[in-house]
Amino acid sequence: MEVSRRDFLKMAGAGVSGIVIFHAVGSKRGLAASPEAFPLKKRIGEKTTICPYDATGCGFIVAAEGDQVINIEGDPDHPINRGGACAKGASLSQLHTVDGEINPRRLTKVLYRSPGGSEWETKSWDWAIEQIASRIKETRDTNWTSKDNAGYVVNRTDGIASVGGAALDNEECYLLVKALRALGLVYVEHQARI
Numbered sequence: 159m160e161v162s163r164r165d166f167l168k169m170a171g172a173g174v175s176g177i178v179i180f181h182a183v184g185s186k187r188g189l190a191a192s193p194e195a196f197p198l199k200k201r202i203g204e205k206t207t208i209c210p211y212d213a214t215g216c217g218f219i220v221a222a223e224g225d226q227v228i229n230i231e232g233d234p235d236h237p238i239n240r241g242g243a244c245a246k247g248a249s250l251s252q253l254h255t256v257d258g259e260i261n262p263r264r265l266t267k268v269l270y271r272s273p274g275g276s277e278w279e280t281k282s283w284d285w286a287i288e289q290i291a292s293r294i295k296e297t298r299d300t301n302w303t304s305k306d307n308a309g310y311v312v313n314r315t316d317g318i319a320s321v322g323g324a325a326l327d328n329e330e331c332y333l334l335v336k337a338l339r340a341l342g343l344v345y346v347e348h349q350a351r352i
């Protein structure tokens with residue numbers, strides 16, 4: 159297609175006008191969306207975390223207001239997922255909140271089923287923690303190895319193993335492993351690696 163000098167000047171003029179209009183509208187929009195124009199009534203706290211579902215270890219940003227999770231989305235600064243999320247990761251907030259309410263399927267009470275029993279009993283947290291502590295101590299004490307067959311000091315127990323849960327996040331796993339190693343466990347695994 160042949161473009162005359164006159165056509166070229168017409169097109170250039172139209173392009174410049176478009177750019178001027180775009181900038182005028184854009185800068186007004188930018189002003190309207192600024193925090194000064196629409197200050198938040200409450201500040202929403204944002205924290206980064208790691209997806210608990212599998213060993214890919216995608217990074218997420220959790221936005222919370224009080225004890226309410228408002229939003230969870232992929233962290234664009236995370237080197238693994240760069241803001242992306244698979245279907246499981248994209249539904250992460252449902253671990254806590256569904257339709258603005260605490261997820262009704264989230265357990266809030268201790269349920270206990272005795273060995274050989276078929277019914278769940280509701281117990282208090284004090285009862286459960288005391289039971290867990292006393293059973294760990296008893297099992298650890300009766301399965302303690304101070305020295306191995308070669309005479310090396312090992313200070314370990316083979317009587318307890320730990321399999322981490324899929325909903326444990328990075329920080330919880332860190333604390334759990336610290337506690338388990340302090341107890342002398344050597345069989346420490348996580349569901350995400352199996």
Ligand code: SF4
Pocket residue numbers: 209210211212213214215216239242243244245246247248
């Ligand atoms: S977002 Fe998906 S791929 Fe990434 S860690 Fe979670 S479950 Fe795995």
